[in-house]
Amino acid sequence: MKAPKYPQYLPTVDHTKFPDWEEVPFVDAGSRGTTDKRNLFLPGSKHKPITPRLGEEIDGVQISDLSKEGLDDLALLAAERGVLVFRNQNFKDVGVQKQLDTVRHFGRLHIHPTMPYPAGIPEMHVVFKDPNSTAPRLSSIKPEETQSVSSVVWHADHTAERQPPGVTFFVALEVPPSGGDTLFVSATEAYNILSDEYKKRLEGLKIVHDNTSMLEYAASKGLPARFSPSTQLHPLVRTHPATGKKFLAAIGAGEGNGQPRYIHGFKREESEATLRLLNDILQRSGDIQARASYEPGTVVVWDNRVVGHSGIQDFQGDRRHFVRISAMAEVPV
Numbered sequence: 001m002k003a004p005k006y007p008q009y010l011p012t013v014d015h016t017k018f019p020d021w022e023e024v025p026f027v028d029a030g031s032r033g034t035t036d037k038r039n040l041f042l043p044g045s046k047h048k049p050i051t052p053r054l055g056e057e058i059d060g061v062q063i064s065d066l067s068k069e070g071l072d073d074l075a076l077l078a079a080e081r082g083v084l085v086f087r088n089q090n091f092k093d094v095g096v097q098k099q100l101d102t103v104r105h106f107g108r109l110h111i112h113p114t115m116p117y118p119a120g121i122p123e124m125h126v127v128f129k130d131p132n133s134t135a136p137r138l139s140s141i142k143p144e145e146t147q148s149v150s151s152v153v154w155h156a157d158h159t160a161e162r163q164p165p166g167v168t169f170f171v172a173l174e175v176p177p178s179g180g181d182t183l184f185v186s187a188t189e190a191y192n193i194l195s196d197e198y199k200k201r202l203e204g205l206k207i208v209h210d211n212t213s214m215l216e217y218a219a220s221k222g223l224p225a226r227f228s229p230s231t232q233l234h235p236l237v238r239t240h241p242a243t244g245k246k247f248l249a250a251i252g253a254g255e256g257n258g259q260p261r262y263i264h265g266f267k268r269e270e271s272e273a274t275l276r277l278l279n280d281i282l283q284r285s286g287d288i289q290a291r292a293s294y295e296p297g298t299v300v301v302w303d304n305r306v307v308g309h310s311g312i313q314d315f316q317g318d319r320r321h322f323v324r325i326s327a328m329a330e331v332p333v
C-alpha cells in the first residue's frame with residue numbers, strides 16, 4: 001500500500017493536559033442565516049435533499065471561498081437539515097490554519113479528551129484506519145465482552161460536555177473505494193413523530209451525561225486523559241437556538257459506554273425502559289435516517305445537536321483517513 005497522502009494529519013499520542021472548559025457565551029451562527037440561503041447557494045451551485053426529512057447534498061460551491069454570511073447560512077442549513085454533504089471540496093488542501101479558522105466561525109473548537117490528534121493540532125480529531133497501522137483506535141481498545149456483531153454504534157459526540165459540540169466538520173483526506181459511510185438520524189424528526197401525549201411526558205426531563213468511563217478506560221490503556229471527567233444534566237428535549245425547533249437529545253442513551261447515562265429522578269427500571277424506547281425509535285426508524293457516502297474531496301458537515309450518527313466499519317484492507325473539527329455550542333436548554 002502507498003504511503004498516506006496526508007502525513008501531517010496522521011494521529012499522534014500526546015499526553016498534554018488542558019484546563020477544563022469554562023462556560024463561554026455562545027451565539028449560534030445559524031441565527032444570522034437567511035431563509036433562502038442566498039449566501040451559500042451561490043449561482044452555479046446545485047443542492048438536493050438526501051431524503052425528504054434529513055440531509056442535503058451540495059455541489060458547485062467551495063466552503064473555503066464562503067463569506068462569513070455564507071458560513072452563517074451553512075450553520076442554519078445544518079440546523080434545519082441535520083447533515084450536509086459537500087462534494088468536490090478543496091478544503092482538505094487549504095492548510096490547517098484556514099481549516100481551523102473556518103470552523104471557529106461556529107464556536108470554540110473542541111479538543112477530544114482522549115484520542116490521538118495530528119502533531120501540534122489538538123483541535124483536530126483524527127479518524128484513521130489503515131491495515132498497516134498500529135495507531136490506537138477506539139474500536140481496537142474495546143474490551144472483548146463489549147464487541148458486537150455490527151459496527152453500528154449510534155451516538156452524538158461528546159454530550160457530556162457542559163457545551164456539547166454543534167457544527168462539526170468531517171473532512172475526507174483518503175477514502176476507501178467503497179464503504180466507510182456514516183449513518184445519520186434526525187433527532188428533530190424523532191421528536192416530531194411522537195404523540196402529543198408522550199411528548200408531554202418527556203417535557204422537563206433531564207438526562208445525566210457522563211464521560212468518566214471513557215476517560216478511565218483510555219487511561220487504563222495508556223491513552224491520554226486530557227481533561228477532568230465531566231458529568232452534566234442536560235434536557236432530554238432540547239430546543240435549537242437558531243431554528244426554535246425541539247429535538248430529542250437522547251441518542252445512545254443508556255447504551256454501553258454512551259455518555260447519556262440515565263434519566264434524572266427516575267428509578268432505574270423507568271429510566272432504562274424510557275431510554276430503550278427512545279433509542280428503538282431513533283435506531284429503527286429508517287424514514288428519519290440518511291447515509292452519507294464519501295468521495296475524494298467530500299466534506300460532511302453535521303449539527304451534532306440535531307442528528308445522531310454512526311460510522312460503518314465495512315471495509316477491509318483499505319486506508320480511511322479523516323479529520324473532524326467540532327465547534328462547541330450552547331449550554332443545552
Ligand SMILES: [Fe+2]
Nearest residue numbers: 155156157309
Ligand atoms: Fe462520533
